[in-house]
Amino acid sequence: MGADLHYEPKFDGHRLVMWRTEESVRLQTRSGRDVTAVWMDLALAGMQLPAGVVLDGEGIVYVGGRVDFGAAQSRANSTPARARVLAADHPAHYAVFDILGHPDHGDVRGWAWVRRRALLELVLEEYGLGPPIQAVPTTTDVATAQVWYEVLHAQGIEGLVVKAGSSTYRGNSRQWWKVRHAETVDAQVVGYTGPIERPRALAVQLPDGRIALSQALKASLAAQVGRLLQGAGPGRTARTTAGDRYVTAHPAVVVEVLAGTTRHAVVSVTRVR
Template structure:
């Protein structure tokens, strides 16, 4: 397998699918990470392919327990007061290495594994069925005595239990349920999985902003249909959060949306949630930074 790997994605659906050969997993509210156990170390990759090992070093050290050749797909999560805290995970993901070490001492990260992409003995297993990959993943974790901070997410074929996860665990930071077909292979880049979330939202990349960097007024986001649209006026807390992330932005330049609205375009790895019902409009509603 070549670095970086293209990850499989999920398509949002309004209700929990039911049927034969469906497997349900709780969707933890964290930061997507691929863990690579190389010959000498561990590397961690984001969904976009960026190397973020330096800010998740506690997970990289834990991953050294695996043999070289293992590649896992999962979610980096941070618990605060007993619940999954997305803001804490996002703060870690967008911090400097020095700041990440301080955050790790306060709130250590956990790695919730939900797939196995490469095995040290069997090689690339993305062409295997989900059920076969899952069984090999569980065997791998058990065989190497893995426990916190690296654990497999729960899985079930019981739709009633999945519905309970969805309805009862929201307060613990479970943002929904992911549904996978047991016979399906792992297809990077495709939205082969389904997900049911508590809010009908879409994750979109930020491509720019309006106003000063220290206090952005609007975000420019690229919608699923390729259009660039501006967000509503950001609230003070949301603007402050975005301003911190914009410190990593590069190549600022002037640009305009198709409708003629001016904004500052830049290159930065930031995802935000927008209300799905607003993506048809010139102005979209951002709910939070991912």
């Protein structure tokens, strides 16, 4: 392992960017969709931050002392009214792993990760931030990281994120990578088959650049993906690397697929990231 590597527990939730504006807090997904209304408890907590701060992290929900991805999914897919009911039973937490903007420094995405991490810790301490907003733990000690990987799995932590300390926020996959208990990888959705509102399968671009068609989606997953695809606009007919036909779509949707299937032409989608 390199001396510049930093290890963090990988929290299993919904990726959220938190923007503290002059008047309020806005939460958005990685694709840029505003989801403040269903994570209002986190937005209210973020009001402690100074205007101009932009954070990146995971919206997570604990159930029975465990990080519960299903509960986070339920929150993310709920209506604002339903989200208030869910929040009363299981309040959300925000596991922050990066800072992207600061009122005194502007856009800090070009800073090295170690410098951004120091700024993140300073902001959270200076403004008295605590639960439900907390920085994820980090270590450079391999033995500590190994303990986290083995012990925290029982608490719903799905693995580790490994980061090069010199990496910028625009860093590529060789600077940040994930070590999961489940052998899965993230893949970009580039198209679909079947009706757009409930696609039968997805065309995904795998980490090695190949485009492959997934196995048939489960009904609940098809409905979730369909809602995201409908804003992608009309597509065209294209073919996967293996020659299968699909309709193109570029909705900035990332899905998790089983890594063990990615050597073959067909992959299995497990969930939307």
